[in-house]
């Protein structure tokens with residue numbers, strides 16, 4: 001089921017503070033979208049507005065191209081899981097899962113046997129087939145989240161809205177449950193929006209990443225597109241560690257202010273003037289040795305990690321990490337490899353006044 005959000009505006013009740021500032025978003029049927037952004041960006045506010053849990057001042061939310069003003073009808077097509085959406089402690093797992101079905105009006109409510117069979121199907125889908133009789137207190141965090149998902153799926157929604165559902169889980173369980181969730185999404189043909197603070201999780205599980213900042217969507221792209229072409233310096237930094245090299249572009253050549261970084265060619269579409277080149281640490285490398293260059297890079301070896309030698313390279317006033325493939329280091333002291341070379345930052349993205357200029 002596709003979701004279309006059209007110029008949604010929401011202000012904080014009783015104030016002029018804008019929580020959602022003309023937000024538009026198109027989520028095609030079957031998509032898995034991750035909503036990311038710093039704390040307070042408006043992710044939860046947007047998710048709740050889509051769910052119909054909170055009102056908004058103007059704009060529309062459509063499902064399968066139909067504007068759904070009737071919030072109850074909209075909510076009926078969606079399943080939600082929120083981080084703090086606790087299970088009912090006094091009910092067994094089976095009754096927790098059945099809850100949404102058992103409170104349906106009598107005319108829509110399935111029979112007892114149909115509910116019991118649906119619950120058993122969901123327990124199996126969640127890979128906890130024997131847990132129906134257990135109480136939530138007996139479950140691990142990962143099992144509880146599976147029960148919360150089962151409860152959200154009981155009414156057979158076409159859309160799944162997840163707000164930090166794995167926030168309370170330890171990293172190992174988190175990693176395994178997100179792979180499982182992606183599988184579930186594919187198998188059930190759901191359309192899913194996941195709010196997460198974990199960029200790695202977003203990049204791993206979603207086929208589209210929507211970045212929010214100050215109540216607006218600042219970029220909406222595939223994980224690869226976002227990594228290759230972040231629209232602003234903020235997005236570049238938000239997605240992971242980045243090292244900045246200010247410099248000047250002149251006639252297709254970017255010359256970094258740091259003399260330790262080598263100048264590099266940029267497309268002729270980049271206008272002359274100051275820019276900031278930003279690069280991920282693992283994309284930094286060494287320029288080919290240059291006999292005419294006398295200065296050596298000052299680097300401190302930090303050990304070996306995953307087959308890479310890790311260094312801290314000293315620039316004027318700051319240091320940056322550098323990883324060199326171990327098998328490319330030949331003999332001698334580990335640091336000798338850095339002598340006579342500058343830093344190759346040619347894989348950097350370029351920004352001017354905070355905005356991408358490539």
Ligand SMILES: Nc1ncnc2c1ncn2[C@@H]1O[C@H](COP(=O)(O)OP(=O)(O)OP(=O)(O)O)[C@@H](O)[C@H]1O
Nearest residue numbers: 012013019037038039040041042043044045046197
């Ligand atoms: N009912 C409300 N009244 C006033 N301000 C609100 C209300 N609901 C949310 N806000 C404010 O709106 C902003 C966005 O909040 P929201 O919870 O959507 O952000 P978020 O991106 O989900 O943040 P987090 O990642 O911390 O959960 C915050 O500054 C929050 O304080």
